[in-house]
Amino acid sequence: xxxxxxxxxxxxxxxxxxxxxxxxxxxxxxxxxxxxxxxxxxxxxxxxxxxxxxxxxxxxxxxxxxxxxxxxxxxxxxxxxxxxxxxxxxxxxxxxxxxxxxxxxxxxxxxxxxxxxxxxxxxxxxxxxxxxxxxxxxxxxxxxxxxxxxxxxxxxxxxxxxxxxxxxxxxxxxxxxxxxxxxxxxxxxxxxxxxxxxxxxxxxxxxxxxxxxxxxxxxxxxxxxxxxxxx
Amino acid sequence: xxxxxxxxxxxxxxxxxxxxxxxxxxxxxxxxxxxxxxxxxxxxxxxxxxxxxxxxxxxxxxxxxxxxxxxxxxxxxxxxxxxxxxxxxxxxxxxxxxxxxxxxxxxxxxxxxxxxxxxxxxxxxxxxxxxxxxxxxxxxxxxxxxxxxxxxxxxxxxxxxxxxxxxxxxxxxxxxxxxxxxxxxxxxxxxxxxxxxxxxxxxxxxxxxxxxxxxxxxxxxxxxxxxxxxx
Numbered sequence: 285x286x287x288x289x290x291x292x293x294x295x296x297x298x299x300x301x302x303x304x305x306x307x308x309x310x311x312x313x314x315x316x317x318x319x320x321x322x323x324x325x326x327x328x329x330x331x332x333x334x335x336x337x338x339x340x341x342x343x344x345x346x347x348x349x350x351x352x353x354x355x356x357x358x359x360x361x362x363x364x365x366x367x368x369x370x371x372x373x374x375x376x377x378x379x380x381x382x383x384x385x386x387x388x389x390x391x392x393x394x395x396x397x398x399x400x401x402x403x404x405x406x407x408x409x410x411x412x413x414x415x416x417x418x419x420x421x422x423x424x425x426x427x428x429x430x431x432x433x434x435x436x437x438x439x440x441x442x443x444x445x446x447x448x449x450x451x452x453x454x455x456x457x458x459x460x461x462x463x464x465x466x467x468x469x470x471x472x473x474x475x476x477x478x479x480x481x482x483x484x485x486x487x488x489x490x491x492x493x494x495x496x497x498x499x500x501x502x503x504x505x506x507x508x509x510x511x512x513x514x515x
Numbered sequence: 516x517x518x519x520x521x522x523x524x525x526x527x528x529x530x531x532x533x534x535x536x537x538x539x540x541x542x543x544x545x546x547x548x549x550x551x552x553x554x555x556x557x558x559x560x561x562x563x564x565x566x567x568x569x570x571x572x573x574x575x576x577x578x579x580x581x582x583x584x585x586x587x588x589x590x591x592x593x594x595x596x597x598x599x600x601x602x603x604x605x606x607x608x609x610x611x612x613x614x615x616x617x618x619x620x621x622x623x624x625x626x627x628x629x630x631x632x633x634x635x636x637x638x639x640x641x642x643x644x645x646x647x648x649x650x651x652x653x654x655x656x657x658x659x660x661x662x663x664x665x666x667x668x669x670x671x672x673x674x675x676x677x678x679x680x681x682x683x684x685x686x687x688x689x690x691x692x693x694x695x696x697x698x699x700x701x702x703x704x705x706x707x708x709x710x711x712x713x714x715x716x717x718x719x720x721x722x723x724x725x726x727x728x729x730x731x732x733x734x735x736x737x738x739x740x741x742x743x744x745x746x
Contacts, residue, residue, distance in 0.1 A: 285640045298534040299532055300532060300630070301528060301529055302528060302533055303528065374636060374646075375640065376639070376642075377639055377646040378646060381640070381646070382643050382645065382646050386643030386644075388643070389643050396641065396717070397641040397712070399530045399531070399630070399637070400630065402636050405633050405635075406630070407628070409516045409605050409606065409608050409616075410516055410626040410628040411607075411620075412607070412616035412620050415609060417651065418650065419648075419651075420650075421678075447650065488628075490617070
């Protein structure tokens with residue numbers, strides 16, 4: 285499981301241990317979310333082998349069938365190793381990859397996670413919100429009234445269980461999500477908005493909803509952002 | 516926010532980007548879970564400055580008062596920077612640190628997360644369990660019947676919300692927790708046991724409870740372990 289940078293503006297080894305290169309260099313077979321971005325990552329990572337000699341298969345959780353997964357795991361049964369790479373950050377966390385790992389476990393094939401940037405963990409670590417209990421919920425519903433209902437339900441859980449509630453949104457909908465959250469959340473709820481993590485424009489702020497309402501809207505449109513609710 | 520290794524047997528820069536050293540080298544003030552282990556980490560990380568010239572204050576969430584937090588944040592209001600270091604892994608995630616970050620946000624002081632090993636994320640990434648929705652729940656109750664009741668409640672949530680449920684336990688109670696989970700969970704529930712992550716003895720296995728029941732108990736006693744329930 286090979287993490288890659290989460291920002292195009294970051295050098296690979298600013299956010300990934302040099303030691304990962306040894307693992308990558310030992311591989312010639314990759315299960316990837318997107319071949320083009322995986323090639324670009326490997327080239328930026330300075331792998332020893334010519335990239336044209338590497339084999340890539342694509343795993344996208346919406347289009348890959350169970351039979352495809354079987355086919356991509358078969359070489360591992362014969363002793364070959366595979367690297368799993370998603371488009372950004374940790375494969376298998378808020379990103380494709382888990383299906384291949386699941387198939388590997390079913391065959392008793394060893395799975396090794398490497399260290400790399402997780403925008404979810406970095407946002408949480410820098411939020412000051414409760415890191416002893418937290419949930420990542422992925423995307424909220426896009427439509428109303430489902431979205432407001434979901435925001436309120438997660439706020440309730442954040443309060444009743446003291447569990448930080450983490451979300452993401454398609455970046456072009458970030459401002460709309462923030463506006464709708466500020467519309468329905470209780471004034472005393474704490475909200476973290478963590479934007480462009482690891483990039484030079486990174487900004488991470490935690491305030492109560494009442495303070496967010498009085499502040500200028502942060503410039504988060506089309507920029508990858510993590511939202512965290514807490515008490 | 517300065518991550519450190521999660522295993523004593525790992526070199527710092529096997530699990531932490533070299534770039535973190537530049538940040539550490541720029542600091543002379545550290546808010547730490549434990550001064551002795553922070554000094555050892557900084558020495559292993561090969562910091563430029565003599566460690567005797569660095570200043571340390573301890574932040575432990577059970578013993579540090581609000582007034583202590585104010586005192587340790589005061590230098591930051593005057594323009595000094597601080598590094599936050601926990602005993603293992605990411606500060607502020609399943610570890611102290613969040614209170615200092617919260618106080619910093621209240622004053623508009625910038626908080627910057629660095630990359631490092633998170634046993635929670637590495638276990639999840641290598642588990643094959645759902646990484647699109649997951650919750651970290653910390654420690655389960657130690658006593659029965661509260662513990663079994665909590666295990667069943669989290670299993671129910673794993674099923675009804677398709678949300679992976681992650682736990683830890685004091686390492687000397689790992690076997691007891693695993694036995695009690697195997698006693699109460701449904702045969703078809705998937706359980707990941709991820710032990711000694713990033714160390715040479717790392718082992719990560721995901722099986723259904725019925726398979727765990729037929730398998731020899733894994734050797735997890737007194738070894739740091741992450742447990743994940745899913746469907």
